Amino acid sequence: MAELRELYQQVILDHNKNPRHHRRLTDPSHSADGHNPLCGDRIHLDVKVDGGVIREIGFEGSGCAISTASASLMTSSVVGKTTAEAERLFDAFHAMVTDPAGPVDPTSLGKLAVFAGVRGFPARVKCANLPWHTLHSALSSEKGRASTE
Amino acid sequence: MTAGPRSPSRPAKGAPFDVERVRADFPLLSQKVAGGRPLVYLDNAATTQKPRQVIEAIARFYSEDNANIHRGVYDLCERATRLYEGARTTAQRFVGAADAREIVFVRGTTEGINLVAQSFCLPRLGAGDEVLVSAIEHHSNIVPWQLVCEARGARLRVIPMNARGELELDGLEALLGPRTRMLAVTHVSNALGTVTPVKEIVARAHARGVPVLVDGAQGAPHLAVAVRDLGCDFYTVSGHKVFGPTGVGFVYGRLEHLEAMPPYQGGGDMIRSVTFEHTTFAAPPARFEAGTPNIGGAIGLAASLEYLMRLDWDAVTTHEAELLAHATEALSGIPGLHIIGTAAEKVGVVSFVLDGAHAHDIGTIVDEDGVALRTGHHCAQPVMDALGVPATARASFAFYNTHAEVEALAAAVARVREVLG
Numbered sequence: 001m002a003e004l005r006e007l008y009q010q011v012i013l014d015h016n017k018n019p020r021h022h023r024r025l026t027d028p029s030h031s032a033d034g035h036n037p038l039c040g041d042r043i044h045l046d047v048k049v050d051g052g053v054i055r056e057i058g059f060e061g062s063g064c065a066i067s068t069a070s071a072s073l074m075t076s077s078v079v080g081k082t083t084a085e086a087e088r089l090f091d092a093f094h095a096m097v098t099d100p101a102g103p104v105d106p107t108s109l110g111k112l113a114v115f116a117g118v119r120g121f122p123a124r125v126k127c128a129n130l131p132w133h134t135l136h137s138a139l140s141s142e143k144g145r146a147s148t149e
Numbered sequence: 150m151t152a153g154p155r156s157p158s159r160p161a162k163g164a165p166f167d168v169e170r171v172r173a174d175f176p177l178l179s180q181k182v183a184g185g186r187p188l189v190y191l192d193n194a195a196t197t198q199k200p201r202q203v204i205e206a207i208a209r210f211y212s213e214d215n216a217n218i219h220r221g222v223y224d225l226c227e228r229a230t231r232l233y234e235g236a237r238t239t240a241q242r243f244v245g246a247a248d249a250r251e252i253v254f255v256r257g258t259t260e261g262i263n264l265v266a267q268s269f270c271l272p273r274l275g276a277g278d279e280v281l282v283s284a285i286e287h288h289s290n291i292v293p294w295q296l297v298c299e300a301r302g303a304r305l306r307v308i309p310m311n312a313r314g315e316l317e318l319d320g321l322e323a324l325l326g327p328r329t330r331m332l333a334v335t336h337v338s339n340a341l342g343t344v345t346p347v348k349e350i351v352a353r354a355h356a357r358g359v360p361v362l363v364d365g366a367q368g369a370p371h372l373a374v375a376v377r378d379l380g381c382d383f384y385t386v387s388g389h390k391v392f393g394p395t396g397v398g399f400v401y402g403r404l405e406h407l408e409a410m411p412p413y414q415g416g417g418d419m420i421r422s423v424t425f426e427h428t429t430f431a432a433p434p435a436r437f438e439a440g441t442p443n444i445g446g447a448i449g450l451a452a453s454l455e456y457l458m459r460l461d462w463d464a465v466t467t468h469e470a471e472l473l474a475h476a477t478e479a480l481s482g483i484p485g486l487h488i489i490g491t492a493a494e495k496v497g498v499v500s501f502v503l504d505g506a507h508a509h510d511i512g513t514i515v516d517e518d519g520v521a522l523r524t525g526h527h528c529a530q531p532v533m534d535a536l537g538v539p540a541t542a543r544a545s546f547a548f549y550n551t552h553a554e555v556e557a558l559a560a561a562v563a564r565v566r567e568v569l570g
Contacts, residue, residue: 004517013570039509039525040539044319062539064507065569080186120511 006117007124010064011073018066021075023058032141034061034134036126039069051109052082059131066115071131073111083139090132097128115147166464172549174200174456186519189554189561194339194367194498194545195523199453206452207394210445217441219418228461233444236451237434240399242367242383243454245375251407253400253434254447259289261385261400262333264437265362266293268410269383269402270331276302279328281359282533283345284310285338288528290364291457294333306336310535312339314490318350325357332361336368336384340529340543341490342473342498344372351380360406366390370547371469371496376401377481388446392547393453397446400437407433414439465548472546472555473497476497479559480544485566489541497546506565508540513559514541514568522558 028046035042043061047054057075061068074093078086092108097118106113118128172178177198182188184361190198216229234249241249280294284307292304298305306324309317316334325332332354337344347368351361362383365374371384376384383406387398401533410532412419412430416439421429430436476499480486481518503511512524523543526533533539544558 004514007513008568008570010570017570039221039507040530040533041507041509042539063506066510069505124509124513127509 001087003117003120007121009114009117011111011114012065012069013071015069019059019068019072021058021072021079024060025056027056028056028058030138030141032134032138034130034137036063036067036130038126039064041127041130043067043131043134044069045071045131045138047138049083049136049139052084054078054081054083054086059134063130064124064127066118066127067130070115070128071112074131074135077110077112078135086135086139090136093132094129097125164461164464166461166468166548168468168549168551171460172551174202175549176201176204178549182519183517184519187557189518190519191520191544191546191550191554191556191558192523193311193370193550194390194461194527194543196389196395197370197547198549199392199394199449200456202456203393203449203452207445207449209348210448215445218444223456229393229444231384232448232451233442237399238445239451240386240401241371243374243458244386244401245377246401247377248404250433251401251403251404253407253437254442255385255398255400255437256396256443257295257387258364258385259387261383261398262290262362262364263293264400264413265383265385265402266297268437269360269406270294271297271300272300273330274303276526277328278330279305279306279326281306281308281324281329281332281354283308283316283334285314285316285341285343285345285532286333286335286529287339287364287366288530289366290335290362291531294331300563303330304328307531310343310532312536313492314338314343314496314532314536315342315492315513316345316350318353319352321350325359327352329354329357329359332359333364334361335364335366337371337496337498338490338529338532339367339498340423340527340532340541341492341500342495342545343490343492344494344496346494347381348379355380367496367498388450388453391450391453391457393450394446397443397450399450401513402433404433404511407437409486410436412439413437413459416440418442419570442531460548469497469546469548472550472552473499475552476544476546476558479555480562483559483563486562489536489538497542497550499545500541500543501562502538502541503562503565506569508542510569511542511562511565515558516566518557518561518564520561 025046028049029049044140045059051129092148104116175198216225218230237249237252240252354361360382363381366387384401389395419439489500508524
């Protein structure tokens with residue numbers, strides 16, 4: 001079995017306890033709700049896109065340490081990026097957490113590389129991915145709904 | 150609790166429960182998990198482990214006795230048929246039914262409830278009629294009734310629960326109105342461990358002419374089941390929750406009901422005669438067992454029921470109550486831990502939340518210590534919503550669990566907040 005401390009890294013624990021961008025936006029251009037029906041995790045995501053760039057982002061919800069930290073680090077990573085860059089980051093993140101043998105590229109993933117430990121815990125991959133699916137859903141439509149199922 | 154049909158075959162009374170002797174019957178329980186720690190299996194409400202008597206019965210059937218049942222004239226077929234019908238008689242004894250024809254083999258409790266909803270309830274249901282369930286039901290005792298209600302424009306109504314997770318029966322008479330056509334209630338809550346006063350509910354429903362289905366998925370592993378004493382019209386059992394195989398279970402149904410019910414599924418083995426113009430159906434239980442049934446599963450299930458009926462249930466009940474009391478006390482001592490579901494009548498289920506730790510993280514962290522817990526909504530989202538928790542961690546005990554395992558659970562849970570920092 002994988003090591004617990006590889007999953008619960010200090011950065012993840014810190015973002016769980018003090019999540020960044022943990023708020024609703026007053027005038028989002030895009031929003032979505034994400035839900036993991038298996039564990040009951042829920043997230044609401046607001047995004048303000050202007051000129052193809054994510055200017056502001058905020059999330060609320062109830063979730064485990066992994067999904068909360070993932071939402072916090074995701075929002076920190078995509079703010080200021082174009083929507084296309086955010087989608088590419090999702091692809092890289094998704095590939096990292098789902099492919100046990102895949103390389104972890106810290107240059108493209110930055111701080112998000114701390115989630116490499118999730119690969120050792122297949123039951124928790126959906127927790128890490130939920131905020132990203134929700135972001136994808138928000139950017140794809142104005143009233144989105146994402147589910148891990 | 151009612152003294153049931155498990156009593157006659159008990160061994161010497163009054164002897165303390167020898168848990169180590171019982172554990173020796175369950176090969177899976179002796180395994181070591183990561184780090185060389187012993188497995189602490191506390192997810193018995195999800196599924197139970199199987200004694201070698203069950204594993205051997207299934208292996209023996211496929212090694213020596215396998216044939217399709219009922220139609221062949223050769224000896225092997227008759228042997229397989231005898232074993233399958235013998236399993237029905239064992240199930241009859243297990244629940245104390247009057248007649249083996251009152252036992253219908255199905256895939257499990259879920260299919261059993263769907264069978265009763267579709268074949269018994271739906272034809273009696275009209276627009277504006279009502280079906281009554283309780284607030285502590287598993288999804289599988291909600292959704293099948295919702296489906297038939299939606300099909301007929303009927304309404305699903307709910308017996309409420311209190312903050313301890315007990316059913317509030319004060320308003321039951323008011324809920325049992327002239328339009329109530331069915332009441333479905335669990336014997337034991339899977340999420341909270343609450344034991345419902347089934348006998349009283351049945352008596353009050355019957356006084357209003359309302360038939361009752363009891364979901365026995367969680368009751369049968371812990372309580373003596375005596376369907377004639379409970380008085381219920383239907384009782385459902387899942388094989389894998391009573392130390393038998395997955396994919397098999399049974400419905401007890403009163404013969405007069407089964408005889409009046411139309412088939413659930415069409416196919417072979419459930420007919421009397423078939424032409425392209427008209428088919429006449431077999432009598433129960435064959436009417437409800439279309440196609441080749443799970444023969445090996447039924448035989449394995451019978452082996453598990455025989456195993457249970459050989460146990461000393463006074464000793465088992467005492468042991469399980471002591472495990473519950475020990476776990477409740479040990480977990481309550483952990484700072485920030487709150488037990489969800491504190492009914493006066495409970496079986497060995499302890500659902501809990503921990504401040505600052507989501508159930509999912511608790512499950513992952515205690516797994517490192519070899520402790521297998523269930524986390525989530527336990528297929529009882531209405532229970533979670535009513536109690537205002539998104540998810541809980543749940544330890545559920547069987548008679549093969551030990552006090553050392555309770556200590557391991559408490560130690561592992563105590564470490565959770567340390568790991569989460």
